[in-house]
Amino acid sequence: MPGVRIAVIGLGWFGEIHCQAIAGIPGLELAALCTRTPERLAELGQKFGVEKTFTDYHELLKDPDIDAVSICTMWDQHTDPALAALAAGKHVFLEKPMAHTVADCRRICDAAAAAAGNLMVGHICRFNPRYVAAKREIETGSLGKILSLSARRNIPAAWTPEILNKIGPIMGDTIHDTDLMLWLTGDKIVSAFAQTVDLRGRKYPDVGQTMYRFASGASAIIETVWCMPEKTPFAIDERMSIIGSDGFLHIQDTFPNIGICDADGFRSPDTTYWPESHGGALGGALRDEFLYFIRCINEGRRPDIITPEESLAAVRTTLAAEESAATGKMVMLD
Numbered sequence: 001m002p003g004v005r006i007a008v009i010g011l012g013w014f015g016e017i018h019c020q021a022i023a024g025i026p027g028l029e030l031a032a033l034c035t036r037t038p039e040r041l042a043e044l045g046q047k048f049g050v051e052k053t054f055t056d057y058h059e060l061l062k063d064p065d066i067d068a069v070s071i072c073t074m075w076d077q078h079t080d081p082a083l084a085a086l087a088a089g090k091h092v093f094l095e096k097p098m099a100h101t102v103a104d105c106r107r108i109c110d111a112a113a114a115a116a117g118n119l120m121v122g123h124i125c126r127f128n129p130r131y132v133a134a135k136r137e138i139e140t141g142s143l144g145k146i147l148s149l150s151a152r153r154n155i156p157a158a159w160t161p162e163i164l165n166k167i168g169p170i171m172g173d174t175i176h177d178t179d180l181m182l183w184l185t186g187d188k189i190v191s192a193f194a195q196t197v198d199l200r201g202r203k204y205p206d207v208g209q210t211m212y213r214f215a216s217g218a219s220a221i222i223e224t225v226w227c228m229p230e231k232t233p234f235a236i237d238e239r240m241s242i243i244g245s246d247g248f249l250h251i252q253d254t255f256p257n258i259g260i261c262d263a264d265g266f267r268s269p270d271t272t273y274w275p276e277s278h279g280g281a282l283g284g285a286l287r288d289e290f291l292y293f294i295r296c297i298n299e300g301r302r303p304d305i306i307t308p309e310e311s312l313a314a315v316r317t318t319l320a321a322e323e324s325a326a327t328g329k330m331v332m333l334d
Contacts, residue, residue, distance in 0.1 A: 007032035010073035024281025121311035127285040143244030149220035151177035168204030169224040179314035194325040234268040
């Protein structure tokens with residue numbers, strides 16, 4: 001069976017990570033690149049040996065040899081290329097968040113439902129084996145009635161000074177745990193209350209604290225800090241606890257999965273999401289996402305590990321948290 005020929009639209013730091021992951025996956029060919037910056041296009045075209053390059057995604061989508069696209073533009077620039085790609089009959093891997101408004105998410109969902117191609121939004125945490133194991137355990141009923149959930153997803157300040165001019169910690173990272181909690185519980189969030197703390201005076205604040213109430217009565221709190229000290233030895237402090245009437249589970253995907261101490265100090269590299277494997281290929285959850293994406297294409301079925309409607313729900317809920325942080329009031333979700 002010929003490989004799926006995919007183009008990457010948007011070549012920022014994560015677009016480059018997508019290129020590196022795709023380049024190492026059998027059955028997936030990195031066939032074209034697209035960004036508005038010619039210098040960046042030439043740089044990554046040479047790095048990954050890609051001859052087809054475009055500064056306009058409309059021109060890319062006219063190419064009949066392109067089967068799929070991976071859209072890695074900023075979240076407020078997702079809607080138009082996603083709609084255009086679906087209309088052109090392409091399969092679409094769209095990075096999260098789906099879009100920057102509920103209305104645009106709905107437009108994308110409606111277009112995907114009518115399209116010949118698949119749409120899959122990149123909620124990478126659903127492919128983290130720890131959360132997969134948690135989902136399986138919760139489905140056995142061993143925890144009983146879910147009562148309380150808590151999560152932490154904190155990253156060093158060095159990662160975020162420029163990002164904070166484009167997206168904040170609630171929409172940028174709290175959305176991961178919002179989606180996970182919705183998925184793991186199968187429940188619905190009915191209210192959101194959030195607060196933020198600003199440290200560096202960027203467009204968006206550095207810290208988000210979010211509380212949710214579920215339809216079942218369960219409560220949740222999510223901590224998202226984007227200004228951990230720069231000497232923090234890990235890329236992310238990621239944890240989740242779920243407490244039920246009959247049991248509990250705890251997930252820790254932080255230090256010390258692997259700890260390295262050298263002349264530069266102590267560090268703990270990523271071993272979960274896109275760790276470098278043999279020959280420079282990227283493994284982990286990102287690779288598993290793409291493998292699932294192409295399997296669904298080859299088998300002619302819609303992805304259901306994450307559906308467009310579920311991705312919309314995560315955006316809707318997280319936007320309610322951002323509204324709460326801006327107004328200081330609890331936001332109800334019907």
